[in-house]
Each structure stands twice: as structure tokens, then as C-alpha cells.
Amino acid sequence: MKLLSSMRRQRSLLNCAPISARQLADRTMRSAISRADNSAEFVDQQNFDRAVARLVRFISIPAESAEWFSEKDLVPVVKRTWKNMVRNPAVLAISIAVVVIAGVFVFNFVSHLHDFPGSATARKLLGVAGSTRPVMLDPMNAEAGTLGDLFFMKHGLEHYDVPEEFADFSTIGCRVFEDDESRRVAQIWLAEKRMQLFLFPAERDSKTGAVLQFPGWRYVHQEGWTGAVTEHSGVLFMAAVRGGEKDLEPYLLKPKE
Amino acid sequence: MPERKQNLPQLYRFCFLMLGDSQKAQEVFHATLREAAVRAARGELPSEPFWLFRDARWRCLDATKSDLQPESIEMDERDVAPDSESQVQRLDPMQLAIWISAAPDPQRSALALFYLDEFDYREILDIAELKLSELSRFLAKGRRQLQAWLDSKFPQPSKV
Numbered sequence: 001m002k003l004l005s006s007m008r009r010q011r012s013l014l015n016c017a018p019i020s021a022r023q024l025a026d027r028t029m030r031s032a033i034s035r036a037d038n039s040a041e042f043v044d045q046q047n048f049d050r051a052v053a054r055l056v057r058f059i060s061i062p063a064e065s066a067e068w069f070s071e072k073d074l075v076p077v078v079k080r081t082w083k084n085m086v087r088n089p090a091v092l093a094i095s096i097a098v099v100v101i102a103g104v105f106v107f108n109f110v111s112h113l114h115d116f117p118g119s120a121t122a123r124k125l126l127g128v129a130g131s132t133r134p135v136m137l138d139p140m141n142a143e144a145g146t147l148g149d150l151f152f153m154k155h156g157l158e159h160y161d162v163p164e165e166f167a168d169f170s171t172i173g174c175r176v177f178e179d180d181e182s183r184r185v186a187q188i189w190l191a192e193k194r195m196q197l198f199l200f201p202a203e204r205d206s207k208t209g210a211v212l213q214f215p216g217w218r219y220v221h222q223e224g225w226t227g228a229v230t231e232h233s234g235v236l237f238m239a240a241v242r243g244g245e246k247d248l249e250p251y252l253l254k255p256k257e
Numbered sequence: 258m259p260e261r262k263q264n265l266p267q268l269y270r271f272c273f274l275m276l277g278d279s280q281k282a283q284e285v286f287h288a289t290l291r292e293a294a295v296r297a298a299r300g301e302l303p304s305e306p307f308w309l310f311r312d313a314r315w316r317c318l319d320a321t322k323s324d325l326q327p328e329s330i331e332m333d334e335r336d337v338a339p340d341s342e343s344q345v346q347r348l349d350p351m352q353l354a355i356w357i358s359a360a361p362d363p364q365r366s367a368l369a370l371f372y373l374d375e376f377d378y379r380e381i382l383d384i385a386e387l388k389l390s391e392l393s394r395f396l397a398k399g400r401r402q403l404q405a406w407l408d409s410k411f412p413q414p415s416k417v
Contacts, residue, residue: 008390009389011393012389012390012392012393013378013389013393015392015393015394015396015397016371016378016381016389016392016393016396018374018377018378019371019372019374020374026377026378026379029377029378040339041336041337044337044338044339044341045337045400047339047341047342048337048341048342048345048400048404049371049372049400050342051341051342051345051346052345052353052372052403053372053373053374054345055345055346055348055350055353056270056274056350056353056372056373056374057270057374058350059269059270059273059274059350059354060350061266061269061270062269062279062283064283064287065269065283065286065287066266068265068286068287068290069265069266
């Protein structure tokens with residue numbers, strides 16, 4: 001039954017076989033013709049069709065009708081200019097979306113360009129610095145450099161030492177608290193420019209547990225505050241001040257005595 | 258405009274084959290193009306391909322509706338002969354057009370579109386709104402009838 005139907009379809013296709021090869025785009029037609037190519041009946045049909053088509057091409061076009069066949073198109077093709085394309089609401093909407101996405105991408109890229117291990121925590125602590133009031137800290141009148149011993153003895157925090165650049169400044173208060181990831185953070189308030197110092201655990205490699213180190217000082221910025229961060233013995237130290245990097249630079253460049 | 262440019266000389270030939278009369282063919286051809294120009298000016302051109310041919314076909318059918326219709330008689334049919342080519346060559350294009358235009362539609366449309374050698378079979382099915390089996394039947398029958406007519410018009414010397 002299927003074979004019969006297939007043969008019938010092939011016969012139908014052969015009856016409609018194109019006169020010239022340029023109409024031979026259909027694969028099923030090509031296949032039907034290739035099967036029947038040598039049959040005398042099909043050859044006669046093709047010769048007959050070609051002769052009739054040739055005769056049709058001899059139909060002359062009257063002069064009045066030929067006037068329509070000028071070089072220019074009957075219906076002018078509307079050229080798609082850039083202007084028209086840009087005015088298209090769909091193109092406009094897509095363009096705006098692409099620009100916004102690109103903007104967000106660039107913003108994220110630029111803002112993370114100077115990231116370093118622990119920069120996210122440092123930014124959070126700058127937020128803490130902005131919202132901290134002196135009464136929230138335990139009063140402490142000492143040199144900042146001496147508080148490392150206090151943190152070790154009272155809170156068991158090893159290597160929570162203030163770097164020598166800030167060790168000589170006198171403090172007005174300090175405290176130890178846990179951040180939202182239960183990491184213990186030491187916060188010191190200095191009399192100098194109402195600067196705040198933070199000491200907190202450095203980031204570690206999730207697989208090996210090794211401390212992710214970085215050399216020198218790095219800056220972070222958040223809500224008008226700037227922090228200068230350095231790493232030492234698995235502990236990050238940040239000096240935070242309301243202002244810009246210029247406010248911190250003199251302390252970091254201070255020559256050792 | 259559709260991607261494939263509408264071939265205007267072929268459009269005229271199509272009208273001529275459908276109507277078998279140069280004057281009528283010109284009228285339909287001009288009416289079709291005028292209508293197309295008006296629609297283009299309004300920006301209402303159809304997006305489907307070969308709409309000019311489809312439009313012209315309906316105009317041709319409409320133009321012949323009021324004409325005297327040929328009696329529906331069973332025409333002779335003959336197998337296509339190996340030497341039919343020479344018989345066709347002796348025909349005048351006008352004679353062929355008159356013969357095709359006398360065929361009942363949709364066979365007339367099928368023959369006119371097919372012998373324009375402008376469209377593949379799927380395009381003809383689309384323009385003439387036919388199924389493959391119908392187009393095949395009309396073309397096969399048309400060939401056999403045309404062969405019979407050629408035989409009667411230009412009898413071949415009998416082979417001994």
C-alpha cells in the first residue's frame with residue numbers, strides 16, 4: 001500500500017517535472033527525475049514541454065505593456081536605512097537593553113578590577129565604621145600597638161596586631177564582635193582624625209585552607225569611607241577613614257623611624 | 258516586494274495564455290499593475306511571493322466569466338509523440354494561447370503557469386491553489402489533449 005502510494009506520488013512529481021534545471025530545487029523532485037531519467041516516455045514529455053515553453057517565450061509584449069518594464073521597479077523597494085532601523089521600536093528597545101546590560105557589566109568589571117581577597121568583608125566593615133558611635137566601644141586610652149596583646153589575652157585572637165604605621169596612635173575605644181559570618185573582628189577607634197582600625201581573619205582557599213595573601217596596601221571604598229587594607233600572618237588589617245585615599249596615603253608612606 | 262523579483266514580461270505572457278487575446282491580456286495586465294502601484298503608494302503591498310500572478314489570475318478568471326464558455330466536450334487524447342517537438346514548432350504562440358485559454362479552469366491556470374517556465378511545482382500549487390495530484394492530472398491530461406490537437410492540426414505522415 002505504501003509502495004503504491006509512493007509510486008503514485010513519484011508519477012505525480014514526474015508529471016510536474018520542471019522544464020528547465022533552474023526550477024529543480026526540490027530534493028524529492030530531483031530524486032523522482034533521477035529514477036525516470038532514462039525512460040523514453042519521460043524524455044518525450046521533457047522534449048514536448050521544452051518545445052511548448054520555447055513557444056511561450058516567443059509571445060511578444062505589446063509596446064504599451066512594455067512601458068511598464070522600465071529599469072526602475074514597479075514598486076520602489078524601500079531601502080532600509082540606518083535611520084529607519086534605529087527608529088524601529090523593537091530595535092530601539094533592544095539597543096537600550098543592550099546598552100544597560102553592557103553598562104552594568106562594565107560597572108561590575110570596573111568595581112571588581114581592584115578586588116583582592118577579603119575586599120568584600122572590608123567593604124562591609126566600612127559600613128560598620130560609618131554606623132559606629134563611640135559609646136558602642138569600650139573606652140580604651142592606650143597606644144594602638146599595644147592592643148594586640150589585649151586581643152590575644154582577653155579574646156584569644158592571635159596575630160591581631162596593629163601594623164607599625166598606626167601603632168603609635170592613641171586610642172579612645174575598642175571592641176571585639178562577630179560579623180554576620182561569625183568571624184571575630186577587632187575594632188579600634190583612634191583619636192587621630194576619628195580613624196577606625198579593623199582586624200579580621202584573612203580569606204582562605206576553600207580547598208587547601210591556605211591564606212590568600214596579597215602584597216602591600218590595597219584600598220576599598222564604601223559610602224564615603226575609604227579603607228587601606230594589608231595582610232599579615234593570616235589577619236587582615238584595615239585603617240578606615242571618612243574621605244578618600246589622599247587622607248590615608250600620608251600614614252602609609254610614613255617613613256620608619 | 259518579495260525576495261524574488263516579479264517578472265513583468267512573464268506576467269503579461271501569463272495573462273495572454275489565460276485569455277488568448279492580446280487586447281484582454283493587456284487590460285488585465287495594466288489593471289493588475291495599476292492596482293499594485295496604488296497599493297504600493299499606500300504601503301499595503303502583500304508580503305506573500307507572486308501575489309501579482311495570483312491577482313492577475315483572478316482578474317483573468319473574472320474577465321472570462323461573462324464570455325461565451327466552450328462546451329464541455331470530451332477532447333481527444335494521445336500519448337506524447339517522440340517527434341511532437343517538430344509539431345509544436347509549427348505552432349504560432351497565439352494558437353497555443355487560444356488553445357490553453359479554452360481549457361477549463363483550474364487546468365487553464367495550471368498549464369499557463371507551468372509553461373511559463375517561471376515557477377517550480379510548489380509555487381504553481383501555491384498560486385493556483387491546487388494539490389500536487391490535481392496539478393499532475395491537469396498537466397498530464399493537457400499534454401495528451403494538446404498532442405491530439407497537434408496530430409489533428411499537423412498530421413504526421415504514417416510510418417510504414
